[in-house]
Amino acid sequence: MKLTDMFAQRAGRMKASEIRELLKLLDRPGVISFAGGIPDPELFPAEAFREASARALGEGQYEKNLQYSASEGHAGLREWIAEHMRGLAVPATADDILITSGSQQALDYLGKLMLDAGDGALVGWPTYLGALGAFNAYEPEFQRLDVLRNTAPEQTGATKFAYVTPDFANPTGVTMTRAERLALLEQAEALGAAVIEDAAYQALRYAGEDVAPILALEAARNGGLEGCRTIYCGSFSKTLSPGLRVGWVCASRGVIDKLVLLKQAGDLHSATLNQALVADVAEREFATHVPKLRAAYGKRLAAMLTALERHMPEGVSWTKPEGGMFVWVTLPERANGAALLERALAEHNIAFVPGAAFFADGSGQNTIRLNFSMPSEIQIEEGISRLGKLLASL
Numbered sequence: 001m002k003l004t005d006m007f008a009q010r011a012g013r014m015k016a017s018e019i020r021e022l023l024k025l026l027d028r029p030g031v032i033s034f035a036g037g038i039p040d041p042e043l044f045p046a047e048a049f050r051e052a053s054a055r056a057l058g059e060g061q062y063e064k065n066l067q068y069s070a071s072e073g074h075a076g077l078r079e080w081i082a083e084h085m086r087g088l089a090v091p092a093t094a095d096d097i098l099i100t101s102g103s104q105q106a107l108d109y110l111g112k113l114m115l116d117a118g119d120g121a122l123v124g125w126p127t128y129l130g131a132l133g134a135f136n137a138y139e140p141e142f143q144r145l146d147v148l149r150n151t152a153p154e155q156t157g158a159t160k161f162a163y164v165t166p167d168f169a170n171p172t173g174v175t176m177t178r179a180e181r182l183a184l185l186e187q188a189e190a191l192g193a194a195v196i197e198d199a200a201y202q203a204l205r206y207a208g209e210d211v212a213p214i215l216a217l218e219a220a221r222n223g224g225l226e227g228c229r230t231i232y233c234g235s236f237s238k239t240l241s242p243g244l245r246v247g248w249v250c251a252s253r254g255v256i257d258k259l260v261l262l263k264q265a266g267d268l269h270s271a272t273l274n275q276a277l278v279a280d281v282a283e284r285e286f287a288t289h290v291p292k293l294r295a296a297y298g299k300r301l302a303a304m305l306t307a308l309e310r311h312m313p314e315g316v317s318w319t320k321p322e323g324g325m326f327v328w329v330t331l332p333e334r335a336n337g338a339a340l341l342e343r344a345l346a347e348h349n350i351a352f353v354p355g356a357a358f359f360a361d362g363s364g365q366n367t368i369r370l371n372f373s374m375p376s377e378i379q380i381e382e383g384i385s386r387l388g389k390l391l392a393s394l
C-alpha cells in the first residue's frame with residue numbers, strides 16, 4: 001500500500017506547473033524578470049506597519065491582538081471595508097463583509113461552497129492561474145467565458161458561476177467596460193449562475209476612468225445587496241501587503257453567513273494581529289498610499305508600452321492596460337511562449353511567463369505575460385529591447 005495511491009480523486013487534478021522549474025532560474029544575477037506577479041517591496045508602507053505593530057502589541061492591545069477572534073473578522077476593519085465599498089457605489093455595511101486570508105482563500109471557499117463535481121465554472125480564456133487552481137480541487141468543468149473577445153458563453157447546463165477579474169485582469173491587463181459588465185450580469189441571470197468578481201487590482205488604476213464594480217451595478221438595479229448574484233472578492237495584497245494575507249468578500253447576507261461557516265471550519269479566522277495591522281494602516285494611510293503606488297506603477301506601465309511600441313517586430317500585438325501589473329502579448333501563430341522563455345533566459349537573460357498556463361485547456365501557446373510592477377523603467381526598456389531582438393531573429 002502506497003500512501004500516494006490513497007489520495008482522493010480530486011488530488012489527481014492538482015498538478016505543479018512545468019514552468020515553475022524554469023522560473024527558479026530567475027534568481028540568477030543579471031536576469032531582467034517580467035515573470036513576477038508581485039508588488040514591489042520598495043513600495044510597501046513599511047514605516048506605517050512598524051508603527052502599527054508597536055501599537056498593536058502595546059499594553060492594553062496585545063491581549064486581544066494575540067488572541068483568537070471572530071470568524072467574520074476584525075470589526076473595525078469590516079467597518080473600514082464597508083465604507084471603502086460604499087465609495088465604490090456598493091451599498092455595504094460591515095455585516096456584508098467577511099475577512100479572508102487573502103482573496104485566494106475566498107476563491108477556494110467559493111469553489112467549496114458552490115461546486116459539485118462536474119458543475120460548470122465559466123472562466124476567462126485566459127484567466128488567473130490561482131483561480132483555476134482553487135476551483136480545480138472541486139472538480140468543475142471549466143467553460144469558456146471569452147471576456148477578452150467579449151463573446152457570450154454558450155452553455156445551458158448546471159453552470160454555477162462566472163469568474164471574472166473585471167479590473168486590469170491577471171494575466172491580460174484588460175478591464176471590462178460598463179456595457180460588458182452589464183452584459184455579463186444578463187448572461188449570468190439567463191444561466192441562473194452567480195458572478196464571482198475578483199477585484200484584486202481594482203485600486204491600481206493609472207489612466208482612464210474608474211468603472212463601477214459589477215456588484216455596484218447589480219445592487220443599483222436591485223436596490224441593495226440582497227438578491228444580488230455577484231460575489232465581490234477584495235484584497236489588501238496589491239495595495240498594502242500581500243504577506244499579511246488579508247482580503248475580503250462582500251456579498252448578500254445569505255452568502256456571507258455560509259462563508260462564515262466555511263471560514264470557521266477552515267482556519268477559524270484570519271490572523272488577528274494581521275487584521276489589526278491592516279485596519280490601522282488602512283485607516284491612516286490607504287488614501288495617501290494608493291496614489292503613490294499609482295504614480296510609481298503608472299510610470300512603469302508607460303515605460304513598458306513605449307518600449308513595446310519601439311522594439312516589437314511586425315506580427316506581435318499586446319494589450320494596453322490602464323492599471324494593474326501585467327501586459328499580455330500575442331506572438332505570431334506559430335510561436336511558442338514556453339520555447340521562447342527557454343531561449344530568452346539562456347541567451348538574453350530575460351524572463352516572462354508563457355501564456356498557456358493561464359488557459360484551462362493549455363491553449364494560447366503563442367502568448368506571454370509581462371509583469372511591470374517589479375522591474376525598473378530602465379530594466380523595462382532594456383529587457384523589452386532584448387525581447388524584441390530575440391523575436392525579430394526567429
Ligand SMILES: Cc1ncc(COP(=O)(O)O)c(C=O)c1O
Nearest residue numbers: 102103104128170200235237247
Ligand atoms: C487576479 C488575482 N486574484 C487573486 C489573487 C490572490 O491575491 P491574494 O490572495 O493575495 O489576495 C491574485 C494574486 O496574484 C490575483 O492576481
